[in-house]
Amino acid sequence: MTALTVPTDMPEPRNLVAGRWVPGGDPTVAVVNPADGQVLTTIPDTSEAGVDEAVRAARAALPAWRSTTPFQRAAVLHRLAAAVRDDLEELARLVTLEMGKPIGESRGETAKLADAFDYYAEEGVRVYGETIPNEQAGVTSIVRYEPVGVVGAITPWNYPLELIGWKLAAALAAGCTIVVKPSEYTPSSAVRLFALLQGAGVPDGVANLVLGAGTAGRALASHPDLDKLAFTGSEATGAAITRSLAKAIPTSMELGGSCPQIVTASADVDDAVAGCLRRGFRNAGQxxxxxxxxxxxxxxxxxxxxxxxxxxxxxxxxxxLDNPDVGPVTNAEIRDRCAAHVEDAVARGARVRTGGTSQADRAGTWVTPTVVDDVPHDSLIVQEETFGPVVGVVPYDTSEEAVALANGTDAGLAAYLYARDLGEVFSIGHALEFGNVAVNNPDAGIMNAPYGGRKGSGHGSEHGREGLHAYLQIKHLRIRYGK
Incomplete structure (x- = not known):
């Protein structure tokens, strides 16, 4: 495929508040192209006052938006999906420039963003309550679902559009208003996305965007006027956010984790290898x-x-932009973590089978795809989330041993099992302590099924009707209508 031309201009890095583009303060954060280390743009780290302005805009827009019908909101979301598809190439190009993933993967991510808007447009009109009988005559109980209110969303850089979409689409379908803070590593695709809102009919203030890093993130997470916080990111940041909440509010947290693959003696080995190549090295393992x-x-x-x-x-x-199998990793932290994890495993007796070479002297942030064999259970590759194109392999002897090893960390998001023996499929599949288990395939999540973690990997669900209900609250309406 012919390499694409790098655009010479980037979206102006501004916040969207109450339908107006406003500056967030002096630019203080550099956004770097991980392929060559060059600065693409600079963004503001929005102040507490700037974040407060966005939350107040969301609060002011809430009464009118929550009063619209699900069908009216669905029409807006369908138009937004169409707008994303029309702008797919530019959105995808911005993702690749700032995040580094192959352009083909960025196109796929952008297409899934549009699909999320369409999915929650349809799911939003299928929120049903129920009527519950009472012991007393002349009294009935109605259970209904109402929007939770103003949502704060903090999203990561590895899927800078799709992971905004999961939260934005479900929140809008539910009748909530929202303030989104994208990652400081990948802000431009979010700016481009929010520029599509008004044309799709999203009322001013319903969806607001604030750019920034630590200052903006802390101000949003701890804002006293939020009704819910949705976060995707590291376990450490999720724990810090939980401690910073101004009051007890619902939270959804997807915190990642060190995901295992189990390959039994009955497995199709070629299938298992193909699954690991896709799920271990796609998006550079990020x-x-x-x-x-x-x-x-x-x-x-x-x-x-x-x-x-x-x-x-x-x-x-x-x-x-050349559409390789693996692009650069997004930042130096990931590059250095990969090197440290490989070095630690080798020091404990593991063997590098391919890769493992440092590229710290190369412009940009690059990691050679790496396989490390005979990795001890106490090594960093096993115990921590590498989040890069590095996979550690461990031999085992019994199914009980494999399950114990797989469950033996604080991770609980996803696990993969390859086995053709039906007994192994069910016994191991049920024993794995993960929110998502994919058997004989590398795709642990689909849009119309719940997706979420256990243990240190977070709580709450995205995707499916559960992802929509995460933005709804239950009301019991008990009515006496007779004497």
Whole structure:
């Protein structure tokens, strides 16, 4: 595929508040192209006052928006989906420039953003209450679902459009208003997306955007006038946000985790290798549900590792606009973490089968796709989320051992199981302590099924009707109508 031309201009880095583009303060945060280390733009770290202005705009817009019918909101969301599809190429290009992923993956992410708006447009008109009988004659109870109110959303850089979409689409469909703070690493695609809102019919103040890093994030998370906070990011940041809440409000937190793949002796090894290549190295491994560690039955361990090593060594690495298999990682923190995890595993006796070489002297932030074999359970690759194109492999002897190893960390978001024996599928699948378990496939999440974690990987659900109900609250209306 011919390399795309890098655009010479970027969206002006401004906040969208009450339908107006406003400056967020002096630009203080540089946004860097991870492919070459060049500064693409600078954004403000919006002050507490700027965040407060956005929350007040959302509060002012709430009464009118929550009073619209689900069908009216659905029409707006469908128009927004169409606008995203019309602008897909530019949105995708901005994602690749700032985040680094291959342009083909950015196009796929943008298409899924549009799908999310369409999905929640339809799901929003299917929110049903119920009528409950009472012991007393002449009295009835109605259970209804109402918008939770003003939502604060803090989103990450690895899927800078799609993960905004999950929150924005569900919140708007539910009748909520929202303030979104995107990652400081990938703000421009969010600015471009919010520029589409007014044309799609989103009323002023219903959806607001504030740019920034730590100052803006802390101000939004701790704002006293939020009714709900939705966050996707690291476990440490999620814990800090929880401690900073101004009052007891509902929260949804997707905090990632070190996701395991189990490959049993009955598995189709080629299938399992293909699954790991996709889910371990897609988006340079920067996925909350990326395969981080692999437990392979000793009978097929050598075959699996040889085939995985060959597949990883053949991956094409290059700038995202050239549409390679793997682009750069988004920032130096990820690059350095990958190197530290490999170094730690080797020091504990593991063996690098491919990759593992440092690229710290190369312009941009690059990590060679890496496979490390015979990784000890106490190594960083196993115990922490690497969040880069590095996979550690561990042989095992019994199903009980594999389950114990897979469950033996604080991660609980997603796990992958490859087995053709039906007994293994159900016994291991049920024993895994994860919110999502994919069997004989590498896709642990789909839009119309709930997606969320356990243990240190967070709480609450996105996707499915559960993702919509996360933005609704229950009311019991008990009516006496007779004597």
């Amino acid at each position: 996925i909350c549900i990326a395969i981080n560690r692999v437990y392979v039955h000793r009978d097929v361990h050598a075959e699996y590792v040889d085939k995985l090593t060959a597949g990883v060594a053949a991956l094409k690495v290059g700038p995202g």
